[in-house]
Amino acid sequence: MIWQNPWALLGILALGVPILIHLLGRSSARITRFPTLRFVQASRLMATRRTRLSDLGLLAVRMGIIAAAVAALAMPLLLTAERQREGGRSVARVIIVDTSESMRRPAPDGTARAPALEIARLTAQRLASEAATSAIIETAAPADALEGALAWLATRNVRAELVIVSDFQVGAVDSVDLAAVPGDVGVGLARIDVEANRDTVEVTMRQGNAAIVARGSVDSTRSAVEWSLGNALAPAGRDSLVIIAHERDRAEAIAVHAAARSITTATPATGRPIAIVFGGPALFPELLDAAKPPNLPWQGDILVRLRSDPQLIAAASNAYVQDDVTSEPGPGATPYVSVARTDDGFTVVLATTGTVDGAERLILIPVAPAGSLLSAAVISAALRASSDVRAIGEIEPATLAEATLARWRREPAADAAADARGGGSDGRWLWGLALVLLAVETWMRRARRTSAAQEMVRERAA
Amino acid sequence: MSSLSPAVAAAVDDLELAARVVVEGLRAGGHRSPFHGYSAEFQQHRPYRAGDDLKYLDWKLLARTDRLYSKQFRETTSMSAMIVLDASASMAFPEDGLSKFRYASIIAASLAYLISAQGDAVGLMTMTDGAFSYVPAKSGRPHLRSLIARMDGLAPRGAWEPERAIARGAELLKRRGVVVVISDFYDAEDATRRELRRAARRGHDVTMLQVMSPEELRFSYSGGLELEDLESGERRLVDSTAVQESYRAAVAEFLERCRTLAHRDGVDYSLMSTGAPPERVLRDYLVRRGAKHQSGHAALKELR
Numbered sequence: 001m002i003w004q005n006p007w008a009l010l011g012i013l014a015l016g017v018p019i020l021i022h023l024l025g026r027s028s029a030r031i032t033r034f035p036t037l038r039f040v041q042a043s044r045l046m047a048t049r050r051t052r053l054s055d056l057g058l059l060a061v062r063m064g065i066i067a068a069a070v071a072a073l074a075m076p077l078l079l080t081a082e083r084q085r086e087g088g089r090s091v092a093r094v095i096i097v098d099t100s101e102s103m104r105r106p107a108p109d110g111t112a113r114a115p116a117l118e119i120a121r122l123t124a125q126r127l128a129s130e131a132a133t134s135a136i137i138e139t140a141a142p143a144d145a146l147e148g149a150l151a152w153l154a155t156r157n158v159r160a161e162l163v164i165v166s167d168f169q170v171g172a173v174d175s176v177d178l179a180a181v182p183g184d185v186g187v188g189l190a191r192i193d194v195e196a197n198r199d200t201v202e203v204t205m206r207q208g209n210a211a212i213v214a215r216g217s218v219d220s221t222r223s224a225v226e227w228s229l230g231n232a233l234a235p236a237g238r239d240s241l242v243i244i245a246h247e248r249d250r251a252e253a254i255a256v257h258a259a260a261r262s263i264t265t266a267t268p269a270t271g272r273p274i275a276i277v278f279g280g281p282a283l284f285p286e287l288l289d290a291a292k293p294p295n296l297p298w299q300g301d302i303l304v305r306l307r308s309d310p311q312l313i314a315a316a317s318n319a320y321v322q323d324d325v326t327s328e329p330g331p332g333a334t335p336y337v338s339v340a341r342t343d344d345g346f347t348v349v350l351a352t353t354g355t356v357d358g359a360e361r362l363i364l365i366p367v368a369p370a371g372s373l374l375s376a377a378v379i380s381a382a383l384r385a386s387s388d389v390r391a392i393g394e395i396e397p398a399t400l401a402e403a404t405l406a407r408w409r410r411e412p413a414a415d416a417a418a419d420a421r422g423g424g425s426d427g428r429w430l431w432g433l434a435l436v437l438l439a440v441e442t443w444m445r446r447a448r449r450t451s452a453a454q455e456m457v458r459e460r461a462a
Numbered sequence: 463m464s465s466l467s468p469a470v471a472a473a474v475d476d477l478e479l480a481a482r483v484v485v486e487g488l489r490a491g492g493h494r495s496p497f498h499g500y501s502a503e504f505q506q507h508r509p510y511r512a513g514d515d516l517k518y519l520d521w522k523l524l525a526r527t528d529r530l531y532s533k534q535f536r537e538t539t540s541m542s543a544m545i546v547l548d549a550s551a552s553m554a555f556p557e558d559g560l561s562k563f564r565y566a567s568i569i570a571a572s573l574a575y576l577i578s579a580q581g582d583a584v585g586l587m588t589m590t591d592g593a594f595s596y597v598p599a600k601s602g603r604p605h606l607r608s609l610i611a612r613m614d615g616l617a618p619r620g621a622w623e624p625e626r627a628i629a630r631g632a633e634l635l636k637r638r639g640v641v642v643v644i645s646d647f648y649d650a651e652d653a654t655r656r657e658l659r660r661a662a663r664r665g666h667d668v669t670m671l672q673v674m675s676p677e678e679l680r681f682s683y684s685g686g687l688e689l690e691d692l693e694s695g696e697r698r699l700v701d702s703t704a705v706q707e708s709y710r711a712a713v714a715e716f717l718e719r720c721r722t723l724a725h726r727d728g729v730d731y732s733l734m735s736t737g738a739p740p741e742r743v744l745r746d747y748l749v750r751r752g753a754k755h756q757s758g759h760a761a762l763k764e765l766r
Binding site for chain 2: 033
């Protein structure tokens with residue numbers, strides 16, 4: 001049960017009023033004028049006045065009236081399972097799933113030793129199914145995904161909630177990151193426990209065709225990293241990244257692709273197919289007619305990384321706008337998502353999804369000449385964003401304390417919640433109870449009066 | 463004529479009417495006034511006849527003449543009666559219905575009516591707000607109406623000094639007479655007794671009529687209540703159930719004390735409850751009083 005107006009509970013102090021009335025008000029309740037008091041013993045009178053309450057039943061009913069009224073004013077709401085489900089369905093929810101290396105370790109209590117990531121994904125799907133509308137973003141950098149997640153939530157007219165499913169290694173997200181979340185957006189932090197890392201961790205990075213390997217060893221007090229040159233890496237699979245360009249731009253596109261590969265250390269992961277289309281949407285109508293907005297978790301991860309990629313941001317800020325594709329695509333009105341903008345706010349990189357080369361791919365469209373710096377930055381950023389290389393930070397053994405997470409959690413805005421529930425509370429039942437008790441109290445008072453009158457009549461008759 | 467129930471007595475505003483109803487009821491029952499003066503004067507001698515009471519035989523004349531003569535007496539005019547009525551605030555109880563004062567007024571008016579009807583003089587003495595209010599003892603119907611009107615205009619309030627009222631009432635009777643005090647006798651118990659005894663010793667026929675209501679006799683209240691003294695205004699909170707037993711015992715002791723001391727002082731005493739019809743109460747009282755004075759009464763009747 002929750003109290004929507006908890007200050008009203010201070011009214012419970014009013015329970016003392018009927019007690020005082022019963023203790024002090026008795027002197028004026030039944031005054032009987034009598035010929036003489038000479039035969040009435042004085043000692044018993046004092047004891048009577050100080051210790052005894054009269055009409056305990058009536059007192060209890062009166063206190064019940066006040067208690068019911070105070071509770072009703074506090075607007076209680078009984079959170080039944082049904083109501084919680086109803087409340088959840090009125091939420092637009094973004095679930096950010098941490099896919100970092102630490103989440104690939106097994107959960108400590110899993111009998112099948114399933115990776116924590118699998119548990120996180122199941123959790124995310126459950127949370128998504130309980131919301132009116134939802135989006136799941138899988139990313140190795142949850143903090144970087146916040147901006148995009150909030151932008152998506154801002155387009156919804158229901159109460160909004162952001163949920164991060166992670167093992168919450170130190171550095172995964174911090175209070176500064178969460179400070180950017182608006183106050184009316186709820187914050188949910190679902191921890192997935194993982195086994196402590198006791199093994200040596202290897203992180204391999206690519207430099208051209210060479211591999212640089214960092215081996216980290218961790219104990220409870222310190223970590224050590226050893227760098228070495230690894231074996232030559234195989235070229236990235238042809239399915240991972242596809243470049244599509246108009247005939248006239250093809251040479252420039254190939255050159256830019258080669259340049260981008262030479263400056264990045266990341267290798268695109270298989271299972272995350274990307275296509276980069278040069279020439280704008282107008283040149284490939286048959287390809288892009290069937291385009292849909294990005295909606296797979298890994299696509300969200302890549303978009304998050306692209307939006308926070310410093311190289312791409314720098315290249316986009318001063319990019320030359322070639323076509324009149326400058327406005328932010330509206331929610332639901334277009335399959336395109338803005339990825340990068342100029343300093344003036346013009347969109348220069350769009351994202352969508354479609355079938356290219358026989359696979360469902362995330363399609364990136366730079367609105368710039370194929371040979372431009374922006375095009376090279378897009379390819380380079382796409383390579384990095386689609387890579388699943390492990391970061392050095394994954395060696396970090398410490399996780400955020402549960403108390404810290406509890407402090408960061410919060411419910412969506414209350415007024416929106418009330419609207420979602422139909423604006424009601426269970427106070428009406430308490431008002432009803434107070435009215436019933438009031439009727440009982442009136443009946444009791446009248447019954448006592450009638451009884452006293454009848455007693456007087458009997459005395460007279462006798 | 464039907465008897466006057468307490469409820470009817472409370473409803474009848476005309477005190478004279480109420481008194482007449484009571485007295486006519488008494489007459490219909492064959493009751494006569496037991497109030498008689500002591501002034502039976504010698505009238506003549508007549509020869510003794512068998513059956514004459516020997517106490518009326520003139521022994522001195524027998525000694526001188528050796529003949530038997532009985533003395534014949536003539537009942538002289540009037541007996542004087544003074545009704546002393548308590549009009550203190552305690553007599554206003556109960557405040558709804560027939561109060562003790564109203565009941566006492568009906569009894570007093572009935573007695574006055576009864577006494578006046580047999581040609582005797584009757585007066586009224588009371589005290590309101592510390593001042594005497596009295597009507598001298600006279601006979602005659604206009605006087606009776608004046609007395610009842612005065613009584614009707616009284617309202618119980620404040621306290622009274624019963625010893626002063628009784629003493630003054632007894633003084634106002636020029637010769638030996640009847641003094642009837644109607645009160646609850648709550649006030650100045652010792653001083654009241656002293657004055658009653660003094661009046662009796664001066665030769666007055668003194669009567670105490672103690673008027674009480676059923677509520678103050680039984681104290682059958684329940685639960686807590688706050689009692690306010692009608693005369694002093696003092697208030698006390700009581701658990702009526704808890705004090706009921708001790709109260710009843712104290713009241714019974716008080717009434718018994720009044721009765722015993724009155725008997726010891728040669729004062730007629732009668733307890734009257736306002737719950738009983740005034741006619742019946744008065745009849746019972748008159749019957750008891752009549753039985754007590756039967757010998758003298760019979761003698762007077764014989765001589766008439």
